[in-house]
Amino acid sequence: MHVRRQSWWLWAGGVALLILAARLGEIQRYTGDVGINDQWKIEAADLYAPWLAGTLRPGDFLQPHFEHVPVWTRLLSWTEVALTGRWDPLLQATVNSLLYAGFAALCLRWLARSLRPMATVALTVLVAGLGMLAHGWENTTWGFQSQFPLALLLLLLHADGSFRHAPGSAGWWRAQAAGFAGLFTLASMWMAPLSVVLVSLWTQRCGPRLRLAPLFTTGIGLALLLAVRAVAPPGGAFAQTAGSPLQFLHALLDLLGWPTGWPGALVLLNLPLVVVALQLSGRHPSSAADRTNLALGIWALGQAAALAYARSAEYSGYVSRYGDLLAIGVVANAFALARLAGDARRWRKLAVAYALVWGGTAGWGLVHLAHSGHAAYFHDNAVRHAQLRRDALQAYLTRHDRSLLEERGTRYLLYQDVNQITSLLDRPDFRALLPHSVNPASPPNPAGTLVRRWQEHAVATGVLGAVLALAGLALANRNGPGEPALPGLAIAAEPCLLPLLTLLGVGAFALLFLWVEPFTFDQNLRWRRLILPAESVGPLSYVFVTPAPFPAERLRGAAPLAPPDLRDLFCGTAPEGPGLTGTILSSRFTINTAWLVVPAAGYPVSHGNGLRIRIEESDGRTLTEVAHPGPNPPEIAFWTADVRPYLGRPARLVLYDGRRETEAWVAAAPPIATNDPGLASRLTDRLKRERLSATHQSLGWIALSAALLLAGTTVARRRVTRP
Numbered sequence: 001m002h003v004r005r006q007s008w009w010l011w012a013g014g015v016a017l018l019i020l021a022a023r024l025g026e027i028q029r030y031t032g033d034v035g036i037n038d039q040w041k042i043e044a045a046d047l048y049a050p051w052l053a054g055t056l057r058p059g060d061f062l063q064p065h066f067e068h069v070p071v072w073t074r075l076l077s078w079t080e081v082a083l084t085g086r087w088d089p090l091l092q093a094t095v096n097s098l099l100y101a102g103f104a105a106l107c108l109r110w111l112a113r114s115l116r117p118m119a120t121v122a123l124t125v126l127v128a129g130l131g132m133l134a135h136g137w138e139n140t141t142w143g144f145q146s147q148f149p150l151a152l153l154l155l156l157l158h159a160d161g162s163f164r165h166a167p168g169s170a171g172w173w174r175a176q177a178a179g180f181a182g183l184f185t186l187a188s189m190w191m192a193p194l195s196v197v198l199v200s201l202w203t204q205r206c207g208p209r210l211r212l213a214p215l216f217t218t219g220i221g222l223a224l225l226l227a228v229r230a231v232a233p234p235g236g237a238f239a240q241t242a243g244s245p246l247q248f249l250h251a252l253l254d255l256l257g258w259p260t261g262w263p264g265a266l267v268l269l270n271l272p273l274v275v276v277a278l279q280l281s282g283r284h285p286s287s288a289a290d291r292t293n294l295a296l297g298i299w300a301l302g303q304a305a306a307l308a309y310a311r312s313a314e315y316s317g318y319v320s321r322y323g324d325l326l327a328i329g330v331v332a333n334a335f336a337l338a339r340l341a342g343d344a345r346r347w348r349k350l351a352v353a354y355a356l357v358w359g360g361t362a363g364w365g366l367v368h369l370a371h372s373g374h375a376a377y378f379h380d381n382a383v384r385h386a387q388l389r390r391d392a393l394q395a396y397l398t399r400h401d402r403s404l405l406e407e408r409g410t411r412y413l414l415y416q417d418v419n420q421i422t423s424l425l426d427r428p429d430f431r432a433l434l435p436h437s438v439n440p441a442s443p444p445n446p447a448g449t450l451v452r453r454w455q456e457h458a459v460a461t462g463v464l465g466a467v468l469a470l471a472g473l474a475l476a477n478r479n480g481p482g483e484p485a486l487p488g489l490a491i492a493a494e495p496c497l498l499p500l501l502t503l504l505g506v507g508a509f510a511l512l513f514l515w516v517e518p519f520t521f522d523q524n525l526r527w528r529r530l531i532l533p534a535e536s537v538g539p540l541s542y543v544f545v546t547p548a549p550f551p552a553e554r555l556r557g558a559a560p561l562a563p564p565d566l567r568d569l570f571c572g573t574a575p576e577g578p579g580l581t582g583t584i585l586s587s588r589f590t591i592n593t594a595w596l597v598v599p600a601a602g603y604p605v606s607h608g609n610g611l612r613i614r615i616e617e618s619d620g621r622t623l624t625e626v627a628h629p630g631p632n633p634p635e636i637a638f639w640t641a642d643v644r645p646y647l648g649r650p651a652r653l654v655l656y657d658g659r660r661e662t663e664a665w666v667a668a669a670p671p672i673a674t675n676d677p678g679l680a681s682r683l684t685d686r687l688k689r690e691r692l693s694a695t696h697q698s699l700g701w702i703a704l705s706a707a708l709l710l711a712g713t714t715v716a717r718r719r720v721t722r723p
Helices: 005-028 039-053 060-062 071-084 089-114 117-132 134-141 145-166 171-182 187-203 210-230 246-258 264-277 290-312 320-341 349-372 374-398 406-412 420-424 446-456 458-478 497-514 523-531 564-569 680-691 691-719
Strands: 543-544 582-586 596-602 609-616 622-625 636-641 652-659 665-668 672-674
Touching: 005 089, 005 117, 005 246, 005 374, 005 446, 005 458, 039 210, 060 071, 060 665, 071 089, 071 145, 071 290, 071 446, 089 117, 089 145, 089 320, 117 349, 134 145, 134 320, 134 349, 134 374, 134 497, 145 187, 145 290, 145 665, 171 187, 171 210, 187 264, 187 290, 187 652, 246 264, 246 290, 246 691, 264 290, 264 320, 264 349, 290 320, 320 349, 320 374, 320 543, 320 582, 349 374, 374 406, 374 420, 446 458, 446 523, 458 636, 497 691, 523 564, 523 680, 523 691, 596 609, 609 665, 609 691, 636 680, 652 665, 672 680, 680 691
Parallel strands: none
Antiparallel strands: 543 582, 582 652, 596 636, 596 665, 596 672, 609 622, 609 652
């Protein structure tokens, strides 16, 4: 079926307005009118103050921000202030949403130009969900986040233009300019021209001389990144570092499974792009749209690898501002799935079933990210935090009272360096830049009033967008010829498929043996075997020695440990938070080995708050106590107690919680009897691996999927070659 150019532009513009309306509503509800954290340095101190003093120079826009050189974001922020006379985060966030809506419109137009109408509608729902749901709330509600929509916009212009236009043409050179401009958004944007080069090599498109331009851009981007790293002060750029290879693998596999976070989701979500990539090798013809999509997928893979490398040492899950980058991989796989389904004549039912499972998995992940975890915390607290920031500034503006600014919670939400803020607020010309809602002495300005009214009437923008989208869809189905959609992508057996599957499956299977009991995938069972092995002296019961408001049964699992599955394996002194004080005594056990290894945790395990092993006489009198040396962090550690002098004697665990700090608590699991003094070290290493158990499960899924695909491919080949 043919589509009409104007009709699909109308469709794309309408859906982009729907995305814009959703973001305007988010801004109106949750964006405060005071800058947050780095904005007080990278904007206020580095741009606005010099501009007001007449000392702002072009080189100031080239200053790095951590590993990034956000020239366009700095320039945009300064332009907004220069034109409106106000430093208004609500205005900034609105402009950022307009940029994202522009990216969404171009993306939807690219989809409509390439796919059949039904596939276009399906992918439009995905793109709309990615843009409307609050999984990326930081990029929506924080003023200084324009580098993300700018990076996406330049990425699409570069990739699409590099393959859609003839190499060396004016359109092709404009695409190279977009790739170069992208270097001044995010530090990792050198991967955009590199992805274009890799795709051109894989598909054997574009001659060597015409690859020099994107290769030159890649080199400039890498040189810029290395230069920033070379001159960065300690703790500045690259403050977050890479971890071990296993930690990197853990972070990478999780990021490739965005947005679900399920172990093994990366196989389901990324398989379509892998299959299409194999079909686009130089032995087969490939369309410009397919090459563009493959470049987008490679770029998203590179982003996941870069984030995993930079943050794997302290990786703790998805960060909302990076969701817009990882979403490109989801769109690329959806495009690949649509291309495969278009040729699914013999396996249409299987293709439809796979598409439904794929869409349900990705959709559930997006909705979950937008309504739980960090997003839920933000939505629950953003209004209160915004009011706190405003109150702190107004207290200083009206009374020079910096007590609110000095509070720990305010510094966390506003900016750590209070002197940086007060030195700016002491300047009358800077105070005049603050919005009227923050500084009543500044009169309302037209731009600020306009965006606030627009945000209040975001529903009207959404209604207009829905009308335009429906009108575009109706016209596209009704009107005559326009741009023909791509023909179905024929699937052929690739010679490299079997070696690739074999390498992938064998590699994943081998990595399983980094864990003890490599074929046990039940995480609860794995935790129990680690903390409560057969050599444990338990189970133990516990009683209060001192008066307590709780029955002793409440001590089971009363420890703020992570993951929560571990808690029931410990006895802790935090049944309703860490406020309890008292002494807890375990039931008796007999010392039959030279060493006892006690899984313990607490904060702090030190004077007045600790863990001991009480050695008793046969009649129950206390002989002595072996004390945990402490201190230790509020995580699980394995304490090795030397009990060789007390072989054959009865003993008990004693938990002392005598500290009055609100954070104080202590917890322990039954001791592990051993004659090996090095057991604690091995258990510590094993615990580190168990905290990466999602990687173990993902590797299992990868190995299983590779084996099934290998078997299926082998059977299919035999059927084809059989007379």
